[in-house]
Amino acid sequence: MKVSVATISLFLLIIITLQKQPAGMTFNKESSLSFLPFSLGGPYHPAECCFRYITRAIPRHRITDYFETSSQCSRAGIIFITKNGHSICANPSDDWVQDYIKDLRRNE
Numbered sequence: 001m002k003v004s005v006a007t008i009s010l011f012l013l014i015i016i017t018l019q020k021q022p023a024g025m026t027f028n029k030e031s032s033l034s035f036l037p038f039s040l041g042g043p044y045h046p047a048e049c050c051f052r053y054i055t056r057a058i059p060r061h062r063i064t065d066y067f068e069t070s071s072q073c074s075r076a077g078i079i080f081i082t083k084n085g086h087s088i089c090a091n092p093s094d095d096w097v098q099d100y101i102k103d104l105r106r107n108e
Contacts (some may be wrong), residue, residue: 058090062084066078078090078097
C-alpha cells in the first residue's frame with residue numbers, strides 16, 4: 001500500500017509540474033505575455049515548439065540569429081535569438097518575419 005501512495009504522489013507531482021510550465025516573458029513593455037519556445041525533447045535532442053507568436057515586430061538590430069521549429073511541433077514557427085540570448089517565437093507567415101530571415105541569410 002505504501003508503494004501505491006508513493007506512486008500516486010509522484011504522479012500528481014509530475015502533473016502539477018507540467019501544468020505550471022511558464023508561457024514565457026515579455027519582450028516589449030506593452031504586452032503581458034511573452035512567446036518563448038517550449039522544449040519537447042530531452043537534454044541531448046531538444047525540439048523547441050511555439051504555441052503562441054509575438055504579435056509585433058521585434059527591432060531588427062536586436063536579432064542575432066533564428067531557426068525553424070521542428071516538424072514534430074503542432075505549429076510551424078520561427079524562433080529568433082536576441083542579443084541577450086532570449087528566444088522569441090514568431091509566425092513564419094508574417095511579412096516582417098520573412099524580411100528578417102532574408103536579411104539574416106544575407107549577413108551569414
